[in-house]
Amino acid sequence: MKRFKNYLSREIEIEYKSCLYFFAMLFFYCVYCVAEGSFSADILILAELIAANYLMCYVQVYLLRNFDAGESMNKFTCWSVFFCSMAYAGISYLFRWFDRNLWATFWYFLYVIFLYICMFLVNKVKREIDTKRLNEELELFKRSEPEDEGTAVEK
Numbered sequence: 145m146k147r148f149k150n151y152l153s154r155e156i157e158i159e160y161k162s163c164l165y166f167f168a169m170l171f172f173y174c175v176y177c178v179a180e181g182s183f184s185a186d187i188l189i190l191a192e193l194i195a196a197n198y199l200m201c202y203v204q205v206y207l208l209r210n211f212d213a214g215e216s217m218n219k220f221t222c223w224s225v226f227f228c229s230m231a232y233a234g235i236s237y238l239f240r241w242f243d244r245n246l247w248a249t250f251w252y253f254l255y256v257i258f259l260y261i262c263m264f265l266v267n268k269v270k271r272e273i274d275t276k277r278l279n280e281e282l283e284l285f286k287r288s289e290p291e292d293e294g295t296a297v298e299k
Contacts, residue, residue: 157205161197161204162197165259170190173193173242200231204224208224208227211225229253237249
């Protein structure tokens with residue numbers, strides 16, 4: 145049961161990440177479309193975007209030690225950010241998300257780096273808040289324990 149719960153936890157995290165990254169990348173794609181004078185999005189590109197996000201999130205979680213949820217920004221994390229950003233930029237160029245416009249692909253690459261840094265910082269802040277809250281709850285629990293343990297057993 146423990147292995148199943150660990151697996152389920154990872155899958156939920158992949159869903160969460162995929163949706164966040166997809167939304168952020170969809171925003172970039174829509175800004176690109178509007179800048180090019182188009183007010184419609186290519187459905188095939190949207191499908192490719194979500195598929196790429198799921199694939200990359202699986203790579204992040206299972207192969208790259210879930211680097212964007214790590215404790216510190218170390219060499220491995222920086223390498224992983226660069227690798228994944230390059231992969232996204234390469235996929236975008238290959239599948240013509242930005243009409244093989246090199247400037248748009250370059251800006252997309254920088255944008256993805258920015259996304260990873262933001263996600264890393266958000267996860268770090270969330271951990272700090274959760275840790276503080278848990279410590280406060282532990283203190284409240286310690287203060288609310290019965291003075292006489294014998295009476296607690298009798299109840």
